[in-house]
Amino acid sequence: MKTVLKTFAAALLIGVAAMGGVAKAEQVKIGIAAEPYPPFTSPDASGKWVGWEIDFVNAVCAEEKLDCVITPVAWDGIIPALTTKKIDAIVSSMSITDERKKTIDFSDKYYNTPTAIIGPKDQKFGATPDDLKGKVIGVQVSTVHAVYAKKHFTGAQEIKEYQTQDEANNDLAAGRIDAVQADSIALGEFLKTDQGKACCDLKGMVAPDDEVLGPGVGVGVRKEDTALKEKFNAGIKAIRANGKYDEISKKYFDFDIYGGATQSN
Amino acid sequence: MELLSPVAPGWGGTLLVGLLHSIEIAVGATCLGLMIGTAGAFGKLYGGPVTRDLLAVYTTIVRAVPELVLILLLYYAGTDLINQMLTAIGYSRVDISGLAAGIFVLGFVQGAYSTEVIRGAILAIPQGQIEAARAYGMSPGLMLRRITLPAMLPFAIPGLANLWLIATKDTALLAVVGFFELTLATRQAAGVTKAYLLFYLAAGALYLALTLFSNLIIGRVEAWSRRGMPSVKEAR
Amino acid sequence: MSAEAVAINMAARASIWLKPHRIVLILIALALVLCAAFFMRWDWLPQYWEMGLIGLWRSLWILAVTCALGFALAVPLGLAQAGGPIWFSAPAKAFCTIIRGTPLLLQLWLLYYGLGSIFPQYPWIRESWLWPYLRQAWPYAVVALTFSFAGYEGEVMRGAFAGVPRGQLEAARAFGMSRWKIFRRIWLPQAFYRALPTLTGETVLQLKSTPLVATISVIDIFAVSSKVRQDTYLTYEPLLLLALIYMTITGILVFVFSRIEARIPVKIG
Numbered sequence: 001m002k003t004v005l006k007t008f009a010a011a012l013l014i015g016v017a018a019m020g021g022v023a024k025a026e027q028v029k030i031g032i033a034a035e036p037y038p039p040f041t042s043p044d045a046s047g048k049w050v051g052w053e054i055d056f057v058n059a060v061c062a063e064e065k066l067d068c069v070i071t072p073v074a075w076d077g078i079i080p081a082l083t084t085k086k087i088d089a090i091v092s093s094m095s096i097t098d099e100r101k102k103t104i105d106f107s108d109k110y111y112n113t114p115t116a117i118i119g120p121k122d123q124k125f126g127a128t129p130d131d132l133k134g135k136v137i138g139v140q141v142s143t144v145h146a147v148y149a150k151k152h153f154t155g156a157q158e159i160k161e162y163q164t165q166d167e168a169n170n171d172l173a174a175g176r177i178d179a180v181q182a183d184s185i186a187l188g189e190f191l192k193t194d195q196g197k198a199c200c201d202l203k204g205m206v207a208p209d210d211e212v213l214g215p216g217v218g219v220g221v222r223k224e225d226t227a228l229k230e231k232f233n234a235g236i237k238a239i240r241a242n243g244k245y246d247e248i249s250k251k252y253f254d255f256d257i258y259g260g261a262t263q264s265n
Numbered sequence: 266m267e268l269l270s271p272v273a274p275g276w277g278g279t280l281l282v283g284l285l286h287s288i289e290i291a292v293g294a295t296c297l298g299l300m301i302g303t304a305g306a307f308g309k310l311y312g313g314p315v316t317r318d319l320l321a322v323y324t325t326i327v328r329a330v331p332e333l334v335l336i337l338l339l340y341y342a343g344t345d346l347i348n349q350m351l352t353a354i355g356y357s358r359v360d361i362s363g364l365a366a367g368i369f370v371l372g373f374v375q376g377a378y379s380t381e382v383i384r385g386a387i388l389a390i391p392q393g394q395i396e397a398a399r400a401y402g403m404s405p406g407l408m409l410r411r412i413t414l415p416a417m418l419p420f421a422i423p424g425l426a427n428l429w430l431i432a433t434k435d436t437a438l439l440a441v442v443g444f445f446e447l448t449l450a451t452r453q454a455a456g457v458t459k460a461y462l463l464f465y466l467a468a469g470a471l472y473l474a475l476t477l478f479s480n481l482i483i484g485r486v487e488a489w490s491r492r493g494m495p496s497v498k499e500a501r
Numbered sequence: 502m503s504a505e506a507v508a509i510n511m512a513a514r515a516s517i518w519l520k521p522h523r524i525v526l527i528l529i530a531l532a533l534v535l536c537a538a539f540f541m542r543w544d545w546l547p548q549y550w551e552m553g554l555i556g557l558w559r560s561l562w563i564l565a566v567t568c569a570l571g572f573a574l575a576v577p578l579g580l581a582q583a584g585g586p587i588w589f590s591a592p593a594k595a596f597c598t599i600i601r602g603t604p605l606l607l608q609l610w611l612l613y614y615g616l617g618s619i620f621p622q623y624p625w626i627r628e629s630w631l632w633p634y635l636r637q638a639w640p641y642a643v644v645a646l647t648f649s650f651a652g653y654e655g656e657v658m659r660g661a662f663a664g665v666p667r668g669q670l671e672a673a674r675a676f677g678m679s680r681w682k683i684f685r686r687i688w689l690p691q692a693f694y695r696a697l698p699t700l701t702g703e704t705v706l707q708l709k710s711t712p713l714v715a716t717i718s719v720i721d722i723f724a725v726s727s728k729v730r731q732d733t734y735l736t737y738e739p740l741l742l743l744a745l746i747y748m749t750i751t752g753i754l755v756f757v758f759s760r761i762e763a764r765i766p767v768k769i770g
Contacts, residue, residue: 034443036456043453047279047445074443076727077341080736084345085358103734142731160718161728166456170614171718175621176636195459314522329751330744331709333723338740430601437604441716448607455614462615469603469611476602 027067028228030057031087031220034072035164038189039252040093052252056110057091057219059244060235076141076163079103082222089228090220093183095144097214105223107232109216112259115145116184117203118172118191125179127204132156135178138168145181148212153181173199181206185257216259268458269467276454276464283450284471287436290367290446295432297372299425302379307409309384320380327377333438339370340442367439367446375432382424386417419490426483433475447471541738549729556725557746559639560711563721567643568707571650572700576689578651579658593655600652606713608649613641613717642714650707657699661692697765701758705751722746 032049036042040053049070061068073081078094081087082104096106117127117137125131133155139146141161149159162168165182169190172180180187184205190196219232239245240258249257271277305324308316327335344366348358361369390413398412440449451468455461518527581593600608620626620635634640665688673683712723720728726739733739 034445034449034453036453038457042457043279045274045276045279045454047282047450072443072445074441076731077337077442079734080341080730083734084341084736085348086344086361100734141727162718163716164452164456167614167718170456170459170461170618173621174618175627176617176638193459314520315526318523318526326744326748329705329748331712331723331747333712334740334744334747338737338744341736342740434604437606440606448604448610451607452610461618462611465607465611465615468607469599472603472607473599477598 027069028061028089029071029087030061030068031071031073031078031081031090032092033075033078033164035075036166037093037164037186039185052248052257053091053093055248055251056239056245059239059248060232063238063244064231064235066231066235074163079142079220082220085222088221088225089232093186093217094220095214096216096218097144097147097212099147100220103223104220105225105229106218106220107229108236109218109259110236111257112216113257114184114205114208115148115181115213116187116205117179117181118187118200119179119203120172120175120199121201123178125203127206129153129155131203132179136160136176138162138171138177138180140165140168140182143182144213145183148206148209149181151212152206152209169196175199179203185253268454268460268463276458277467279450279454280447280464280467280471283445283447283468284475286364286444287433287446287448288475289364290371290436290439290444291429291432293364293368294371294375294436295425295429297368298375298379298428298432301372301376302383303414305376305380306383306387309380310387324377324380327374332374332435333441335374336370336438336442339373340366343369343373363444367436367444371432371435371439374435375428378428378431379425382428383417383421385424386421387413389420390416419487419494422483422487422490426479426487429483430476430479433479434472437472537741541741542733542735543738545729545733545735545738549725552720552728553722553725556720556722559719560708560721560723561750563639563642563646563714563719564704564708564711567646567650568704570643570647571707572654574647574651575654575658578655579660579662579692580684582655582659583662597652597655597659600648601656605645605649605710606716609642609645609713609717612645613638617641638714638717638719641717642719646707646710646714649710650703653706654696654699654703657696657703658692661695662688664695665691694765697762701755701762704754704758708747708750708754 032041032053037051039051041049041051044050049072054070057068057070060066071087073087075092078087078090078092079100082090090104094100094106096109100106117132119125119135125135129152132153134157136158137149137153137156138160139149139162141163146159146161149156153159160168160171160177162171165186168177168180168182169187171177173195187202191200191202219229219236221229221232236245245258268275269277269280271281305320309320312320344361347361352358394412394416395408398408403411436446437448439446440452443449447468451464455464458464517523578593578597581589582597585593617635626632626635669687669691670683673687678686711721715721715724715727718724723743726743729739730736
């Protein structure tokens with residue numbers, strides 16, 4: 001009988017302990033998508049998250065003396081996670097769009113790169129709506145690319161939405177889809193892998209559509225957190241001015257990913 | 266094969282950490298489920314009419330809606346609700362970690378099933394034992410502790426063991442909300458290394474090992490809980 | 502007289518629902534539903550209902566097909582374990598253990614992302630007539646769910662086959678029936694009746710497994726609700742409606758199965 005009681009007491013304790021402590025006010029939980037998205041965010045073999053975006057946000061947090069913790073969450077639930085306060089900021093290559101601005105707020109942009117289409121090596125086509133007529137295009141769910149593909153590639157046979165970018169790439173390599181539309185750097189990184197080299201190549205950049213693709217990638221914050229937003233803005237400005245931004249970028253890229261002041265793509 | 270090695274260039278360590286998280290959640294969820302289940306079973310058997318109806322609604326809904334939907338609903342709504350309630354009554358909001366949220370969500374689901382298992386087990390206790398306890402003048406609390414709980418245990422264990430096995434497998438569903446457990450760890454490792462088949466097979470082997478190991482323990486526990494009782498074969 | 506009896510019967514049935522506390526509870530539930538209808542956002546419904554119906558249809562046919570195929574596979578699995586020689590029973594047992602010992606989500610991903618990425622490496626597969634099917638996601642979903650159902654139901658069928666009394670089979674043999682005839686006329690029907698009560702539960706469990714196919718890009722009803730969530734940034738409304746839909750299907754399934762069970766004269770002897 002005692003053992004039964006002990007079990008119950010232990011269970012209760014575990015339950016209480018698991019409920020955890022009170023949130024520390026100064027800790028900022030940085031939400032990233034829990035998926036490999038190289039070279040921006042990806043887990044290494046020891047389970048640590050590495051990549052340009054991790055270095056970037058650490059630099060900003062150091063600049064603004066914020067106590068930031070990286071918190072991976074599912075990409076397709078990242079905005080609800082922000083609004084229900086599971087995380088405090090989204091630093092996950094999220095493009096600033098008017099549609100998203102209805103729900104959350106963004107800092108200033110911190111990088112901006114064109115959108116590309118890749119496809120199998122043995123097929124020759126470009127990145128125009130005509131080229132993609134009758135093809136199956138893979139995109140990551142709830143990205144600007146999904147919205148763009150649906151708006152512009154109306155002649156496509158199907159636009160397939162994947163939970164993670166990696167799955168879309170994998171299905172392209174497996175020959176299940178004919179093209180993938182995504183950020184040019186992320187796709188470039190995929191084309192550098194053995195799998196990417198073997199199957200696919202770059203087909204081209206899509207025509208610009210600022211309304212859908214937005215002016216670039218920003219830090220997503222809750223609408224009421226204007227103080228946090230201002231801190232991120234100040235931090236981004238500071239690391240751009242003091243050379244930290246370029247220093248981090250050089251580790252990963254041989255070109256400027258910030259993008260011009262005026263829209264080029 | 267070196268991809269599976271447990272130290273840094275291999276991803277074996279990551280998988281093992283994922284497995285550990287899966288087990289943590291499964292243990293936590295089963296414990297929480299047991300607590301909900303015991304309370305629920307007593308409520309269903311001895312509670313007032315309103316309690317009974319509410320519990321019936323709870324068990325029916327949980328058993329009719331897919332776990333994946335419940336997990337999504339509770340993961341976002343449940344923690345949000347707790348915090349809104351806390352702020353409403355003047356406390357600062359608590360920081361509910363992914364682990365706690367996972368345990369809470371799966372425990373809530375497990376609670377509904379354990380309620381039914383434990384209710385059935387209590388009903389299987391020979392009525393005479395409970396009457397005898399009452400005749401001795403035991404208080405309800407003492408009776409619960411000394412008679413009802415230990416006497417129902419042998420009837421409840423097969424069902425509860427099954428629930429434990431379900432819990433270990435249901436932890437995989439938390440991968441969909443981005444919680445780092447074995448399945449998500451596998452998915453990430455596979456995504457980075459592109460060795461999909463290898464990692465999914467490895468994770469399958471780990472889950473299978475967990476199940477087989479659990480079965481071994483369950484067999485022991487069952488034998489222990491039935492000590493002093495006539496064996497099933499003899500009873501037939 | 503009989504009209505009176507019917508009236509009494511109906512009154513008795515109604516009184517189950519008309520106890521005072523139940524009326525209050527029902528009113529509270531109604532109030533909650535009305536609150537949800539008025540204060541939550543449902544303006545997305547007209548835009549998505551057509552997609553929802555297609556998704557619902559896909560969920561339902563996946564459920565029906567995998568249950569039927571899974572049961573067809575469960576019969577030989579159960580038979581092999583109950584009475585087969587070791588080289589039949591051991592693989593069948595291993596299959597059931599593996600299916601029941603690993604999460605369905607993992608099996609699904611293993612098939613779709615693991616095995617699926619192996620296929621295109623072989624040109625003869627790419628050129629075969631199977632390729633157009635292997636390119637799509639639903640065959641993997643059907644295979645994974647079928648195996649899962651077969652694994653669980655195979656275990657049930659093992660017990661059912663083993664539970665048929667020896668005497669019946671011996672009597673059939675004494676009548677000079679062939680082995681196939683014994684199986685068809687005596688063993689299978691008896692085992693089937695024994696397994697019937699578990700079929701309701703297994704089918705409901707299978708229904709609850711179908712949303713997992715959304716994770717390999719099959720657009721079922723769950724995927725439609727995810728789509729609504731992502732397009733509108735609403736969290737609760739689509740999920741609540743989805744829960745309601747699944748509860749309705751479960752209710753219908755349980756009702757239909759109880760009807761079928763009542764019709765089949767179960768005489769286990």
